[in-house]
Amino acid sequence: MSNGLTNDHYDYAIIGMGIGGLTLGALLAQAGKKxxxxxxxxxxxxYGHTFRQxxxxxxxxxxxxxxxxxxxxxxxxxxxxxLEEEVTFHRLDPKGFDRIVAPxxxxxxxxxxxxECRRLSGAFPAQAKALDRYYQTIAKIHRQLYLLPIGFTWRTILAHPGRYSHIIRYLKWTLEDLFNKLEFSPELxxxxxxxxxxxxxxPRDLSLVVQAGGVGSYDQGAYYPAQSFMxxxxxxxxxxxxxxxxxxxLSTEIVQIEVANxxxxxxxxxxxxxxxxxxxxxxxxxxxxxxxxxxEHFPTAFRRKLEYEYGPSVLSVYLGLENIDLRQYGFGEANLYWHPKVDLNEVYDDQLADRIPDRPYFFCNAPTLRSHDAVLAPPGCEQLVLVAPCRYDFFRKLRDRSEDDYQAAKMQYTKNLIGVLEQEYIPGLSDHIVEQVVGSPLTNEHFVKAPKGNCYSTPLDPKHVNLRRLNYQSPFPNFYYVGASSCLPGFATIIHFACMLYENLTGDHIS
Ligand SMILES: Cc1cc2nc3c(=O)[nH]c(=O)nc-3n(C[C@H](O)[C@H](O)[C@H](O)COP(=O)(O)OP(=O)(O)OC[C@H]3O[C@@H](n4cnc5c(N)ncnc54)[C@H](O)[C@@H]3O)c2cc1C
Structure with a gap:
């Protein structure tokens, strides 16, 4: 080696071991690439890394x-x-995997x-017809999304107006646009x-196409890896x-990518x-x-493409519990989505304000009730994970002012979250906590280099999810993007994108 230049030359250099980088790396290595x-x-x-506490x-x-x-x-x-026999997944109970709670x-x-349409029509008979239209619309958008090739443009879509009819029609819609059209009640x-x-x-902000992609995919099966994500x-x-x-x-940061000609x-x-x-x-x-x-190496138009906004971040609370059976408190494989109010737009306004909510909105689940892999918890112990959306700036300002204030805010937020669980579901939960780790938006920024602690890269609104969205291509013909900011977020979404990119790069086909 001289001047830091190694003698090793590779077919592919991949920066980042998120699910996108790892999937592509493994596929390319399997295909004999260096x-x-x-x-x-x-x-x-x-974001899918596992840490020990x-x-x-x-x-x-x-x-x-x-x-x-x-x-x-x-x-x-x-x-x-x-790897299909080594890495397996457990399907969460198809009868119920997402429990939605609000007053x-x-x-x-x-x-x-x-x-679902039948069950909800039974509970909201006046809206049965509208529910039918809702599910038909969501199902159709979902089906059409899976037909999109990598690197699609307006031209691709307009060349097949029938195949992509619902994407063309609803690309600019929010979920609320559809709710308003169908005149759904606040509860529905x-x-x-x-x-x-x-x-x-x-709903006010969420792209209807993204809603269809997400709920349509979970509808066909929600899974947890048999032996944990690690x-x-x-x-x-x-x-x-x-x-x-x-x-x-590992432990190797890339600090520069050199381009020439x-x-x-x-x-x-x-x-x-x-x-x-x-x-x-x-x-x-x-x-x-x-x-x-x-x-300076990027054309102005492409630079503008990269000047997107970032979506919200989260506070995540990881609890290790002892001497407790969570099933006795109504927990199982399902996620719990707990809302302090029925109006979800207001819930987000409260949650993303510059303060700590007394009774925060959160999402919660018990990984140990999904996988019994000993790595998650020792025998007889449980894990509970709570996640609440929050503002990056709120925590950034506190930390810039004082480390004590920042730590105190994290602890107060955590106390409020655990307080809701204790009041509503698990009295005395605190007595069973033997490990507690709290991650703030700054934690995301630190460990996975997510700017502003963003969860899903851009906000998932029609302004950012459209045909101008970044795809895999860059201005440099041998430099490609993979991952949440170039396609859309999510484990399976990114794997799907990485597989298409692999096929595109190698001409190989994953059957
Ligand atoms: C709170 C929350 C909950 C979520 N829940 C789910 C869920 O239940 N199901 C689901 O499917 N998805 C979920 N997601 C989304 C999912 O985790 C992400 O979309 C996905 O893991 C992102 O993968 P990625 O390939 O984009 O890379 P990332 O996970 O963003 O990883 C990129 C990696 O690149 C590394 N890196 C960056 N720059 C450099 C550099 N210069 N040198 C070296 N390394 C570098 C980073 O350190 C990082 O490890 C959730 C996300 C969040 C935040």
Whole structure:
């Protein structure tokens, strides 16, 4: 090595071991390509990484996922890698996997739009016809989304107006536009938008197309990995690591990507090592590529594309519990979406204001009731994870002012969240807590380099989810984006995108 330049040349250099980077890395390595993959954190997985606290292991930000059944995208990707028997998924109870609670409402969503339509029509008979239209619209958009090829444009869509009729029609709609058209009651709106934590957006803002993609996919199966998300990420990384000529580097931040004559040439690590490759894939937030490459190398129009806003962040509370059986308190495999009010737009206004709500809106589940892998908790112990949307700026300002104020705010928020659980579901919960970890928006920023602690990259509104959205292409023909900011967020969505990009790059086909 001289001047930091290593002698190793790779077919592909991948920056980031989120699910996008790992999927592509594993597929390319399996196809015989020489791959090097870098991750600045000490563990792989990005938002899907697992961290250890005492006798417990918590997955940071993956709770339940879709498309994992035989023949579906995640399964097919694993099969391509020969991992389908090693990495398996447990389907959450199809009769009910998302419990939506608000004053006067306690409804558990299960699989099957027809079944859901029947159940809700029974409870809201005056809106039966409108419910039928709602589910038909959502199902049709969902089906059409899966037909979209990678790198689609208006031209692709307009060339097949029949195939994409509902996407064309509803691309600019919010979920609330559809609710208003169908004149749904406030209670029905809350139930139908009650899975909003998949998007962290209220009906007023949420793209109807995104709602259809998310709830339509969970409708066909909500899954949890049989041996935790750590096993998924480690298996993908191992596939790369064990392939001839490939290398995986943890605790290695890429600080510069060199371009010359319009092509990416090499990457430089924080330690000054430089690696060259034919092609480069970036799994971090796409906007970060401006700094890594140098904004001056990007055409103005593309720079504008990267100047998107960021969506909300979250406060996440991870609890290790002892001497408690959560089933006795009504917990099972289902997620609990708890709302202090019926109006979800107002819930988000309160939650994203510059203060700590007394009774915060949150999403909660018990991973130990989904997977009995000993890595999650020791025998006889349970895990509970609570997540609440919140403002990055609120915590940033506190921390800039004083570390004590920042820590106190985190603790107060946590106390309020646990307070709701104790009042509503688990009296005496605090007495069973043996481990407690609290992640704020600044924690997301620190560990997975998510700017402003954003959960899902951009807000998932029609302003950001449209045909001008970033895709895999960059201005440099051998530099590609993969991950939430270039496609859409979510484990299965990103795997689907990574598989299409793999096919596009190699000409191979994942059957
Ligand atoms: C609160 C919350 C809950 C969620 N729940 C779910 C859920 O239940 N189901 C679901 O499907 N999805 C969920 N998601 C979304 C899902 O976690 C993400 O969309 C997905 O994991 C993002 O994957 P990614 O490939 O975009 O990479 P990321 O997970 O964003 O990882 C990118 C990686 O790149 C690394 N990196 C960045 N820059 C560099 C650099 N310069 N050098 C080296 N490494 C770098 C980062 O450290 C990071 O590890 C949730 C997200 C959040 C925040």
């Amino acid at each position: 791959v090097i993959i870098f991750e600045r954190h000490e563990v792989p997985g990005g 005492g006798r417990f292991s918590f997955c940071a930000e993956l709770h339940y996922v879709w498309d994992c059944g035989p023949g579906e995208r995640v399964y097919q990707m694993l099969k391509q890698l020969g 006067g409402i306690d409804y558990t969503i299960g699989s099957g739009f027809e079944r 709106r809350l139930i139908l938008a009650g899975q909003s934590a998949i998007f962290w957006a209220p 096993h998924v990420m480690k298996s993908l990384r191992r596939k790369i690591k064990q392939s001839p000529g490939c290398r995986t580097m 319009g092509m990416a040439r090499s990457v430089t690590t924080a330690k000054g090592e430089q690696f060259t490759a034919d092609r480069f894939l970036f799994d971090g937030d796409a906007r970060l590529s401006l700094d890594l490459i140098g904004a």
